[in-house]
Amino acid sequence: GKINRNEFTFFLRGGIVLDRNKRGPNPCNEWLSEEAWDNVSELDKLGKDFAGFSSAFEQQASDWQEWYQSDMKGGKPPEQLEMPGDLMSTGTDYEKHFRKMLIVRSLRPDRVNYAVTEYVSQMVGEQYTQPPPFNLNETFHSTRTYMPVIFVLSAGSDPTQMLNDLAREKGISLKQVALGQGQAPIAEKLFNEGVVGGDWVLLANCHLSIRWLPVLENMVMSLRDRKDVHPNFRLWLSSDPTPKFPIALLQSSIKVTTEPPRGIRSIMKRMYGLVNKEEFNKMDKRGGGGLCNKPEQYKNLLFALTFFHAVLVERKKFLTLGWNIPYAFNDSDFDVCNNLLRYFLNKQDETPLEALKYLIAQALYGGRVTDEIDRRLLGVYIEQYFTLDAIVVKNFALTEDEKNYRIPDFGKYESYIQYIDTLPPPGADPPEAFGQHPNADITMQKEGATLLLDTVMSLQPRESGGEGGSNEKFVLNLAKSLEARVPALFNREAVEQKFAKDQSPLKTVLLQEIDRYNVILRRVAKSLKDLQMGIKGLIVISSELEIVFDCLLQNKVPPAWKQGYYSLKPLSSWMNDLILRIRQFSNWVTKGQPKVFWLSGFTFPNGFLTALLQTSARANGVPIDSLGWEFIVVKEEEKQISSPAKEGAYIKGFYLEGAQWDVENWHLEEPMPMQLFAEMPIIHFRPQDLKQIKQKGTYSCPCYRYPIRTGTRENPSFVLNVNLRMPPIPGSSKASPSFWIKRGTALLLSLAM
Numbered sequence: 001g002k003i004n005r006n007e008f009t010f011f012l013r014g015g016i017v018l019d020r021n022k023r024g025p026n027p028c029n030e031w032l033s034e035e036a037w038d039n040v041s042e043l044d045k046l047g048k049d050f051a052g053f054s055s056a057f058e059q060q061a062s063d064w065q066e067w068y069q070s071d072m073k074g075g076k077p078p079e080q081l082e083m084p085g086d087l088m089s090t091g092t093d094y095e096k097h098f099r100k101m102l103i104v105r106s107l108r109p110d111r112v113n114y115a116v117t118e119y120v121s122q123m124v125g126e127q128y129t130q131p132p133p134f135n136l137n138e139t140f141h142s143t144r145t146y147m148p149v150i151f152v153l154s155a156g157s158d159p160t161q162m163l164n165d166l167a168r169e170k171g172i173s174l175k176q177v178a179l180g181q182g183q184a185p186i187a188e189k190l191f192n193e194g195v196v197g198g199d200w201v202l203l204a205n206c207h208l209s210i211r212w213l214p215v216l217e218n219m220v221m222s223l224r225d226r227k228d229v230h231p232n233f234r235l236w237l238s239s240d241p242t243p244k245f246p247i248a249l250l251q252s253s254i255k256v257t258t259e260p261p262r263g264i265r266s267i268m269k270r271m272y273g274l275v276n277k278e279e280f281n282k283m284d285k286r287g288g289g290g291l292c293n294k295p296e297q298y299k300n301l302l303f304a305l306t307f308f309h310a311v312l313v314e315r316k317k318f319l320t321l322g323w324n325i326p327y328a329f330n331d332s333d334f335d336v337c338n339n340l341l342r343y344f345l346n347k348q349d350e351t352p353l354e355a356l357k358y359l360i361a362q363a364l365y366g367g368r369v370t371d372e373i374d375r376r377l378l379g380v381y382i383e384q385y386f387t388l389d390a391i392v393v394k395n396f397a398l399t400e401d402e403k404n405y406r407i408p409d410f411g412k413y414e415s416y417i418q419y420i421d422t423l424p425p426p427g428a429d430p431p432e433a434f435g436q437h438p439n440a441d442i443t444m445q446k447e448g449a450t451l452l453l454d455t456v457m458s459l460q461p462r463e464s465g466g467e468g469g470s471n472e473k474f475v476l477n478l479a480k481s482l483e484a485r486v487p488a489l490f491n492r493e494a495v496e497q498k499f500a501k502d503q504s505p506l507k508t509v510l511l512q513e514i515d516r517y518n519v520i521l522r523r524v525a526k527s528l529k530d531l532q533m534g535i536k537g538l539i540v541i542s543s544e545l546e547i548v549f550d551c552l553l554q555n556k557v558p559p560a561w562k563q564g565y566y567s568l569k570p571l572s573s574w575m576n577d578l579i580l581r582i583r584q585f586s587n588w589v590t591k592g593q594p595k596v597f598w599l600s601g602f603t604f605p606n607g608f609l610t611a612l613l614q615t616s617a618r619a620n621g622v623p624i625d626s627l628g629w630e631f632i633v634v635k636e637e638e639k640q641i642s643s644p645a646k647e648g649a650y651i652k653g654f655y656l657e658g659a660q661w662d663v664e665n666w667h668l669e670e671p672m673p674m675q676l677f678a679e680m681p682i683i684h685f686r687p688q689d690l691k692q693i694k695q696k697g698t699y700s701c702p703c704y705r706y707p708i709r710t711g712t713r714e715n716p717s718f719v720l721n722v723n724l725r726m727p728p729i730p731g732s733s734k735a736s737p738s739f740w741i742k743r744g745t746a747l748l749l750s751l752a753m
Contacts, residue, residue, distance in 0.1 A: 002094040015042030039106035072673040079115040112449035146223035151238040152257040176202035179209040198230030206239035263426030267310035304385040321744035324371040324709040380738040435742025483528040487582040505611035520564040565603040566715040568752035600653035600749040616687035630688040654680035658745035667725040698723040703747040
């Protein structure tokens with residue numbers, strides 16, 4: 001009752017604008033995104049507290065811009081500042097603070113988690129924002145012989161050592177087995193022996209034996225009735241999160257989760273904990289004793305290796321800007337590389353840097369890496385850290401940060417730990433430490449906010465209504481609006497007749513695209529019609545319609561609608577995007593081949609690009625595999641292009657992530673603060689003989705269909721690499737491909753908004 005239900009729903013769902021043509025124009029489009037303006041426009045309709053809110057951006061534009069960009073100019077973040085205008089002048093404290101959260105959610109979604117933390121701290125209590133310190137001994141006191149403890153694993157966490165230490169402290173024998181193929185009989189034997197003998201039993205990686213877990217469930221449920229259970233017996237389980245874990249077993253267990261150490265400092269300290277301190281300290285500059293007979297080289301390269309490991313592990317916090325695939329680099333990777341480093345230094349007179357770089361980056365750490373773009377990044381990092389300068393230059397800088405992340409002076413073990421303790425605390429490592437732009441933090445925070453809002457939304461009861469009506473009424477009205485906007489099907493036979501004499505590969509692409517879109521349009525129209533009938537009680541709502549209902553309620557695209565092409569857009573943007581896609585092919589059918597192709601509108605862009613190469617190969621009488629692409633960024637705007645390209649095609653629809661295109665000097669450039677994506681000019685894809693393609697001075701920029709760069713087996717995201725010109729400034733880091741590789745710079749064909 002302290003929070004308005006409609007306002008709470010808006011906070012979770014955001015503003016839904018199905019047709020931006022019916023919405024007022026964005027008066028602050030230089031700094032405010034269209035997505036944020038959608039939220040402002042809908043917030044204006046939410047109630048008397050927000051009446052006239054959108055007009056404030058015309059009357060107080062400079063004040064709102066200052067609030068919006070405050071933290072980017074070195075000031076406080078927006079959630080800690082007073083709001084422009086008089087929005088906070090009326091209402092209870094709960095209402096005022098929640099109103100502030102709504103505005104933060106609408107304009108700066110990257111600050112939502114911080115705003116929620118502040119709200120809970122002020123309105124409920126700070127103790128609810130601080131996670132309690134984990135103590136396995138306290139957890140043990142809550143356990144019973146019939147009550148297992150389940151460790152829910154997260155990347156990089158492993159409770160085995162903690163459990164071994166506790167068992168040793170209690171004087172209990174810990175028996176353990178890692179589950180997997182063929183391990184079930186061993187696990188059952190250990191379980192039964194532990195029950196009678198009073199041992200602790202650890203069954204690790206339960207998610208790898210899902211089919212056997214019902215058997216384990218029955219064994220655990222029988223413990224209450226067994227008379228031979230030793231009072232010291234305890235069952236410990238570990239598992240990755242999985243929806244297939246038996247519910248009864250979960251309900252009868254204590255669930256524990258621990259996060260691995262975060263931040264470069266914490267990870268480096270943990271890695272140094274794996275090094276033998278006594279042997280390390282025996283090394284001196286004369287090379288006598290200890291771990292290595294080349295102590296200066298070893299200590300410097302060990303520090304570089306430790307930093308290399310920490311950067312690889314921590315980089316995943318940047319999500320798609322970090323790694324295309326999140327890899328589980330662990331302590332054993334570092335340990336093996338440390339042993340390798342010592343072995344090579346001890347056995348060879350010269351420092352074998354090239355061999356070390358190859359083995360560490362390509363064989364050992366690289367053995368986990370399956371994506372070619374990620375492997376390229378590994379190579380860039382190892383080249384940066386494992387250099388001759390790292391050995392001979394005093395306090396060699398491992399990053400562009402002038403203050404932190406340098407190799408410390410030669411010294412004892414303790415001096416390295418002391419230096420590591422001076423590094424930024426967990427969570428405070430600047431993006432520059434990873435070679436990233438400060439905007440990378442914003443992308444990470446936006447993803448975190450989306451996860452929070454989606455999780456809370458999924459927990460909301462369907463039957464709960466609001467002042468504006470029930471969820472059923474909301475979904476019914478939305479389904480009607482969407483159905484009215486679904487484009488008509490293509491007449492496949494008429495199109496085929498019209499292009500009967502056209503034997504070009506592009507005709508095949510056109511017909512294939514029309515077929516795919518007809519399937520999508522039929523599926524969308526049918527599910528919307530059935531859903532409306534189901535809500536009215538005219539037909540039974542199936543499980544598929546249940547999913548459609550939930551998705552519409554949460555402004556998400558139902559999974560069945562995304563089978564033709566994958567998209568991360570919210571429902572409102574997805575429908576607008578679908579209409580634009582259909583319009584491109586309708587115009588192609590009625591007006592002829594487009595002068596400029598919108599590559600984002602193809603369900604299978606690789607097929608279209610291959611058809612262009614086939615067309616050129618046939619026209620020039622050369623094999624298609626002898627051709628590649630020359631990429632010419634066009635200075636003309638679309639309306640200035642009067643005819644299709646003679647060779648290849650003019651193509652639009654690209655967005656740069658991790659960079660922008662300098663339209664004055666015509667090369668890649670750093671993005672502006674808070675500029676997460678930048679629209680790319682039209683690119684002329686011109687077929688060219690592979691031997692004549694020049695790549696000097698360019699960055700081979702990967703292009704993806706949507707922001708999740710890995711994609712799936714059914715919907716791969718990678719399209720091709722596009723060569724883009726770098727700043728021609730001698731000596732500048734921007735003139736090197738490694739600069740943009742560390743930035744994670746890529747082209748995207750669609751965004752998640």
